[in-house]
Amino acid sequence: MDQSPALGLPYILPNQAQKHVTHNEALRVLDAVVQIGVASRGETSPPPAPADGTRHIVAAPAAGAWAGQEEALAAFLDGAWHFFAPKAGWLAWVADEARLMVWDGAAWRVAASSDMATLFGVNTEPDAVNRLSVKSDGVLFSHDDVTPGSGGVRLTLNKQDAAATASVLFQSGYSGRAEFGLAGDDNWRVKVSADGVSWRPALAVDAATGHVAVGAAQPQGPLHAEGEDAALVLGNALDPAGIWSVAPGRPGFYEDHLIVAHGGDLSDPATHRMRLPKSAAPPSFPEGLAVSDGKRFASETSAALAHYIPFDGTRGQLAFRGADGGGTARFRLTAYYHDGAWHAATAGGWMVDAAGPRLGVGTDAPSATIHAEGPVRVGSFSVAALPDAVAVGAGAIVFVPDDTGGPALAFSDGTVWRRAADGTSIP
Secondary structure (H helix, E strand, O other): OOOOOOOOOOOOOOOOHHHHHHHHHHHHHHHHOOEEEEEOOOOOOOOOOOOOOOEEOOOOOOOHHOOOOOOOEEEEEOOEEEEEOOOOOOEEEEEOEEEEEEOOOEEEEEOOEEEOOOOOOOOOOOOOOOEEEEEOOOOOOOOOOOOOOOOOOOOOOOOOOOOOOOEEEEOEEEEEEEEEEOOOOEEEEEEEEEEOOOOEEEEEEOOOOOOHHHHHHHHOOOOOEEOOOOOOEEEOOOOOEEEEEEEEEOOOOOEEEEEEEEEEOOHHHHHEEEEEEHHHHHOOOOOOOOOOOOOEEOOOOOOOOOOOOOOOOOOEEEEEEEEEEEEEEEEEEEEEEOOEEEEEEEOOOOOOOOOOOOEEEEEOOOOOEEEEEOOOOOOOOOHHOOOHHHOOOOOOOEOOOOOOOOOEEEEEOOEEEOOOOOOOOOO
16 A cells, blocks of 8 residues: 555655655645635636635536536645545635535535534525524424523524514425514514415504504504404304304495404395494485394484384384474384284384373374273283282272173272272172
8 A cells, every 4th residue: 555545645665766755745635635724615617826725625517627526625736736535524614604614425514613603504504694504303492401590491582673573484485474573663463475475464463552453564452353354253163154254344335334244255245234334324324223134223314313123024113213303202112022923013003202201002192191092901800810909009900701790890999809880899
């Protein structure tokens, strides 16, 4: 063997002439590969007018005098380029990157150089922006149980000022899809993107007030929700189909209303269960508030306020009127629910006139304390079942179908029941 196995240094052979030539060649190799410091590892061809002793790691695709020497150590010695194939474990300082590299047997990789490395990569190479780069199926940050520490762990992201960004970005194929943190101000935000270009606000929390916005960039109150369709969707886990949606109308479609709908399709008026207008009587909906299937609970006119649900066989009407003609306040019932069904309360309905006060049944103009426009029926009791006359009080009236002289009206005088016809007591 006429050279060393690791660095290939030539041996001086027995009886060799010009031993100094072999010795100097070995020194040249040592000078090139020991304590390696290269100018760069990004050049693919020799630099012009290199100084003697200049070294480079040849980049691909090598050209000119470096052709075919990719990844090799190129040293300019005695006016010519000499090439040395790296061996696993060789270290080289790259001056233009201020980085220590190691040859792992297949490629040059970044090596940790000190306790304060300017760049560090795990299974990948860092760069000037991503100074710490990691390629791994998982990254673990655990509390310090070695020193030991406090038992807690905190990840801190610090930015220079409010206008800067401190955030966590999630990517798919190196294209952004979601980001949360402090982006451009000191309010905490979450935003999402379908393509990495157009971003939509998902959540924002105002740093000064703690107010929360969903779907809006800035909250206008303690809880502010915005959406193109439903700003708020309410559901029941036990009834997946029972979804309720709440949202303001769109331009040209109930734009002055707040809509409550059953289901997620607000564009279908059949799903609307309530529409609340901005004003009492918007031109597009003069009755005001619609409650279920278009029924109204609303302001009818400025002179005669009416709040009601129209009677249609399934719903009854309840109304309050103020400033009606001479300013009379009235309460009206024109239908009632009884025995599982709705019934009309006669054409005039049932009314309390606050001017008297008077109660009108079947009339809009009660003329007495109780005014019934039609027959009046009182309770019917047999003689044996008559209620206690003392308990019901004087003036109570009942119908007695089995009185001695035949059916009769009776009244209580506060002590006993008496026949209305002659005032005699009913035993």
